[in-house]
Amino acid sequence: MATIAPHNSEMKKSFQPDDNQLSLLQRHSLFAAMPDNLVLNFNNAAQKVTRPKGSVLFLQDDPSEWFYLILSGWVKLFRETVDGSEAVLDMLTIGHVFGETAILDGNTHSVSGAVAEEAVMLRFPASMLRQAIAQHHDVALAMLASLSRQRKQQTQEIESLSMQNASQRIGCFMLRLCKLSDIAPYEMTLPYDKSLIAGRLGMQCETFSRALNKLRKETNITVKGAHVTIPDINRLAEYTCSCCSNEFPCKDLH
Amino acid sequence: MATIAPHNSEMKKSFQPDDNQLSLLQRHSLFAAMPDNLVLNFNNAAQKVTRPKGSVLFLQDDPSEWFYLILSGWVKLFRETVDGSEAVLDMLTIGHVFGETAILDGNTHSVSGAVAEEAVMLRFPASMLRQAIAQHHDVALAMLASLSRQRKQQTQEIESLSMQNASQRIGCFMLRLCKLSDIAPYEMTLPYDKSLIAGRLGMQCETFSRALNKLRKETNITVKGAHVTIPDINRLAEYTCSCCSNEFPCKDLH
Numbered sequence: 336m337a338t339i340a341p342h343n344s345e346m347k348k349s350f351q352p353d354d355n356q357l358s359l360l361q362r363h364s365l366f367a368a369m370p371d372n373l374v375l376n377f378n379n380a381a382q383k384v385t386r387p388k389g390s391v392l393f394l395q396d397d398p399s400e401w402f403y404l405i406l407s408g409w410v411k412l413f414r415e416t417v418d419g420s421e422a423v424l425d426m427l428t429i430g431h432v433f434g435e436t437a438i439l440d441g442n443t444h445s446v447s448g449a450v451a452e453e454a455v456m457l458r459f460p461a462s463m464l465r466q467a468i469a470q471h472h473d474v475a476l477a478m479l480a481s482l483s484r485q486r487k488q489q490t491q492e493i494e495s496l497s498m499q500n501a502s503q504r505i506g507c508f509m510l511r512l513c514k515l516s517d518i519a520p521y522e523m524t525l526p527y528d529k530s531l532i533a534g535r536l537g538m539q540c541e542t543f544s545r546a547l548n549k550l551r552k553e554t555n556i557t558v559k560g561a562h563v564t565i566p567d568i569n570r571l572a573e574y575t576c577s578c579c580s581n582e583f584p585c586k587d588l589h
Numbered sequence: 590m591a592t593i594a595p596h597n598s599e600m601k602k603s604f605q606p607d608d609n610q611l612s613l614l615q616r617h618s619l620f621a622a623m624p625d626n627l628v629l630n631f632n633n634a635a636q637k638v639t640r641p642k643g644s645v646l647f648l649q650d651d652p653s654e655w656f657y658l659i660l661s662g663w664v665k666l667f668r669e670t671v672d673g674s675e676a677v678l679d680m681l682t683i684g685h686v687f688g689e690t691a692i693l694d695g696n697t698h699s700v701s702g703a704v705a706e707e708a709v710m711l712r713f714p715a716s717m718l719r720q721a722i723a724q725h726h727d728v729a730l731a732m733l734a735s736l737s738r739q740r741k742q743q744t745q746e747i748e749s750l751s752m753q754n755a756s757q758r759i760g761c762f763m764l765r766l767c768k769l770s771d772i773a774p775y776e777m778t779l780p781y782d783k784s785l786i787a788g789r790l791g792m793q794c795e796t797f798s799r800a801l802n803k804l805r806k807e808t809n810i811t812v813k814g815a816h817v818t819i820p821d822i823n824r825l826a827e828y829t830c831s832c833c834s835n836e837f838p839c840k841d842l843h
Contacts, residue, residue: 367829417832422834472729482737482740
């Protein structure tokens with residue numbers, strides 16, 4: 336899945352995990368705004384960490400110590416409800432930065448973060464970023480641009496949760512993974528467990544199964560394990576996007 | 590409703606619409622971060638506008654010309670879906686600023702804005718704020734703080750839409766309007782039309798009616814027109830907040 340450019344990745348070009356670390360940072364919108372010597376400082380302070388599936392990186396209300404840039408794997412941001420259920424608030428992969436917004440929020444994480452598929456990450460001291468934003472106007476502007484993109488993505492997500500039914504949300508998830516350069520029928524592999532996809536789309540596993548069955552019947556897609564075949568992408572888009580303010584293909588992806 | 594302190598109001602103290610305009614600005618977190626002469630410039634450039642219910646202020650994809658501070662009334666931010674339905678993305682009232690984030694987003698509004706209940710507003714040229722952020726580090730930091738609050742509120746909303754059922758979302762809406770200084774039974778007036786509340790909570794009107802009936806049975810509240818009586822707030826909170834990561838009362842309100 337190294338070629339996925341997920342919703343809020345901020346790499347100027349796609350990158351491979353074995354790229355030179357400094358050049359990686361220089362191509363990320365957050366670090367690219369920094370003076371050269373500051374990028375070098377972040378590069379020197381970076382620690383490469385590998386964590387297995389299930390590792391908890393931080394919990395909601397923890398003090399902010401590190402923020403992370405993902406080199407490979409998947410990380411979920413989540414919260415636990417009073418009755419013990421898990422609300423999956425975001426799923427992040429290569430090129431995503433996370434944990435950085437805690438520095439704007441009383442230096443406390445407002446969500447929990449855990450590894451969903453074994454992840455290699457660079458981690459940086461949160462205090463360095465806090466200081467960089469306070470001292471450098473350009474870094475504050477880069478952070479502002481990043482938050483603005485995140486805000487827009489969250490607005491889209493609120494719209495989707497409000498307006499689309501469960502089958503349409505699954506269809507939307509698939510459409511956003513399609514590479515339009517592919518030749519029909521479109522083939523794709525779901526990027527992580529169906530139970531996580533269900534959580535990410537705000538539904539229980541049973542709801543997900545029922546909604547996926549309905550989507551199959553309505554749009555003729557086939558799903559075998561993690562493998563999805565879409566014989567007619569326009570039919571899927573027609574079914575999925577009628578309850579969305581964006582027409583297919585989504586403007587934020589292309 | 591002048592005493593409501595809504596979710597993302599950024600006034601340092603509550604205010605009345607007839608307060609001195611300059612002192613209003615000086616107490617708002619966005620303007621308070623500006624040098625005095627810049628606040629004066631904004632004060633001089635401000636235009637007081639009164640718009641009746643239904644007035645459209647801007648449409649999604651419109652170029653950004655003004656941003657607004659609400660002095661009285663209600664404004665809804667919304668999007669229209671491909672099939673013509675309306676997704677209500679936010680409802681804003683006294684003390685809220687809106688339309689300001691377009692300057693971070695290619696100077697284009699990513700949502701539409703319309704008056705939901707007759708509104709008196711101050712409007713300011715968007716270009717002034719764009720320039721202030723580019724020239725003054727402090728203003729960029731204030732905008733960053735504001736976006737961070739909005740991001741946190743949107744995260745909470747995504748959690749709520751993902752995890753709470755329709756009755757719980759209505760209960761949550763009511764609980765967030767309760768002033769805890771009141772003596773039981775808690776009495777409140779719904780702040781705007783039930784159809785708008787339904788839209789704001791991501792449900793159809795029929796779903797809203799069914800969910801409200803269920804909430805009545807589960808928690809003994811009574812609803813007559815816009816008037817709500819809550820005989821036992823703990824019972825309502827127990828029912829509503831079990832599927833939320835926050836316990837009652839919500840930390841962001843108190």
